Amino acid sequence: MTGMPLLSLAIWVPIVGGLLVLATGSDRNAPMARSMALLTSVIGFLVTIPLFTGFDNSTSAMQFVELARWIPAFNVHYYLGVDGLSVLFVLLNSFVTILVVVAGWEVIKTKVAQYMAAFLIMSGLLNGIFSSLDGLLFYVFFEASLIPLYLIIGVWGGANRVYAAFKFFLYTLAGSLLMLVALIYLFMQSGSFSILDWHELPIAMGAQNLLFWAFLIAFAVKVPMWPVHTWLPDAHVEAPTGGSVVLAAIALKLGAYGFLRFTLPIVPDASQAMAPMMIVLSLIAVVYIGFVALVQADMKKLVAYSSIAHMGFVTLGFFIFNPLGVEGALVQMISHGFVSGAMFLCIGVLYDRMHSRQIADYGGVVNTMPKFAAFFMLFAMANAGLPGTSGFVGEFMVVLGAVQYSFWVAFAAATTLILGAAYTLWMYKRVVFGAIGNDKVAKLEDINGREFAFLAVLAACTLIMGIYPLPVTEVMHASVNELLQHVATSKL
């Protein structure tokens, strides 16, 4: 399989498949559009499996590299490759795409072909982001991925969808445009758009600081970090279930991935200098946003805020600069992909039946939907970081790393274990337990086979990663060590 351009396939299979789905046209052909979308997403996932099985854990070098000239005028290449930091996200993304297609199967009734196509095209673009080794190629995928998500939120979203779609698009664009200038500046300095060349490029401290800020604004919006997080709750609340899943599971990881691929290795000295600020911002996200999540009345908003808190953990793990922290953060990113995706799918299951996301409209769901309640319980526990679930592994590693850095940072970070449990379980209690809240709840039907399937798959992933995370961390070791060496080496 080594001869196949696997990364190109991972990118272009979903995009071409998406265009074909689009060609099925009107809703008369909806069944065909659905099956084609499922087929495409499954093929899209299958082509990424050799990336994992054929991955060489012992090296930090880029693997599955593809290199071709694209725009010689600006020395831009079609340059793809993955290392231990990125390979898992390609898999996660392709996997989540299948879930999203399945989750939207019966729920989406209008413009089915466009809905499926938007998700497939976005999946390809997201794979492009994670596998680009050329700065401009990265940027092109990064920006282009805004278009499908903008449409998904705006067309299939809730009541206030227009506001949310605009806010999402403009916030993210604002960040990334400054990054474009930074990329061009790096191109002028190095004569190349290759990210790996930039890793070796010496840069003066003043320029490093400016570059750091340009990258920070781009990635902080995407993560999102406090205080530029306000677009996320709006986007999550208004997006259809599938949109929320992709947003939480994959799109949020782009910002964090950007820190690893660009900020830390390209401007290590500025990163070191700014680390205290980054740690403070991360802790604010963890603690303050944790409290904000506690008081939410809307389930989706609650999970959205919990995502911000979890991503605060990720950025914290990066900027304490030790292997435990960075690896923990990466594990947390993968785990959060499963768990937050599952949480949004669970809320979607409820929403499809009740058309409400307000916690107050529920109560006693366990009486009518016992199977669902069991799954929801597992994911709520994972979200709270219960040992034995994937949520625990990452948080524990980051906290351990933070102890090495400073006791008080670790102390503040560890409050998430309490806060996370508080807001998730309290929400769970109000929705699921207690007496049956109202007539609508009494009439609820338990999950069907389709819903059972995607929840069961996610439950398995969550548990396996929680009990035996070694295969995941093994993939990262070499690349994380290499990255930390980079950060420790001054480029002045």
Next chain:
Amino acid sequence: MNFVVPDFAPAVTELFVAGMSLVILLLTVFMRESARNIGYVLTQLTLIVAALLTIFTMDGQVRVTLSDMYVDDLMGDVLKILICFSVITALIYGRGYAADRGFDRPEYHLLALFSTLGMMVMVTANHFLSLYIGLEMLSLSLYGLVAFDRDSARSTEAAMKYFILGALASGLLLYGMSMVYGATGNLSLSGVAQAIYNQAAVYDGVSSKTVLMFGLVFIVAGLAFKLGVVPFHMWVPDVYHGAPTSVTLMIGTAPKLAAFAMAMRLLVGGLFDLAEHWQTMLMLMAVGSLVLGNIAAIAQTNLKRMLAYSGISHMGFLLLGLLSGVVEGDRFNALNAYTSSMFYAIAYVVMSLASFGIIILLSRSGFEAENIDDLKGLNKRSSWFAAMMMIIMFSMAGIPFFIGFFAKLSVLQSLVAADMVWLAVLAVMMSLVGAFYYLRVVKVMYFDEPVDTAPIHAASDIRVLLSANCLAIAFLGLLPQQLIDLCQLALVASFQG
């Protein structure tokens, strides 16, 4: 008295177009009303043959002829071909529209042909006189076209405004040219360049320098009017809005290429040694255009006015390319800068053609689809053309993978190369503002329910050509290299150094 017969061969395209214009003029006088199609067909044929003639006589050589009035070089050839194609496309898009409104008379096509001839003369001018003649030929034809819908008060008003301001701008330009002539004693652009170069070498007094500067200011002002950049932009929204859409299509596209050529000929060809002076002026105008164009566009509810303001901001971007050529007297970035500018001009014309094409497509007799709200729910009415319009809007907003992004990228990298990072930052910030109103169009098409549910009636030639035009925006975005190479090649061949 010795009279040398000039070499007409390099100017064969212009001569052909001029000859054909006269033939068509004569023919149509004697034609019956029912045969008015002939005017259209002949015009299109003329343009196609003109483009082919240019393609087949194209080579990398620079030939100056007609007593220094005319220059045949690769930049001119490339732009002439693009102008021909742009006018051909505009005429095809506009044909049904004009027929529905009863002004597809032979004069309409003739004026379009004359304006094309004017543009060609501008593009190949090597002399103040020929440049001015070309410009006036273009402008006078366009004034006529804007007023073509005689019974419409709005069109008439737009034409008056265009004419008066245009005449003023021509006056400014002419005044500037006369001053430069006074300072250098030359009317040919190469002569002017030589004279300024010599003067710089043996500096001969303050007075002629002052006169030269005054001339430069007036020339830049006249040029700015034709490009439609702040502060000489006032005519743009009114004329775009007031003119029949098929005419707006012509004003907003090919003449931008001609104006770019004029800027290249005057500023780079003739007044290159004054670059640091005109660059500062262009910088002020570019900043003004980016800010005003983008912010004013937000407030528009009329799609044509919105596109007019967005056009102002795009021209600001084009100026950013032109002004980054010379850095503190050093010309290392010149080729890069002018290439980016030319690439931007071409990209803009492709996008602009498509955007007005969509407006024409949605209009029908008695109904102008020119408000943004008229696009409501377009996705439900025709998901294909909604997707096409989305491509145009995202391309104009500078979102990849479309050509608009690469045009912006090439200008931005030229700015950064010229150490003007702050201008690049300002430009991207204004692009962000711009993204809002382009997104709003997408929002209206995709998120809103249709108000107007009439099916789209359009001839198949428009449908096919418009789709091809939009797909070209996407395709050139995937593979922009060839176009960039073409621009670079043309500029290298035309301005060595």
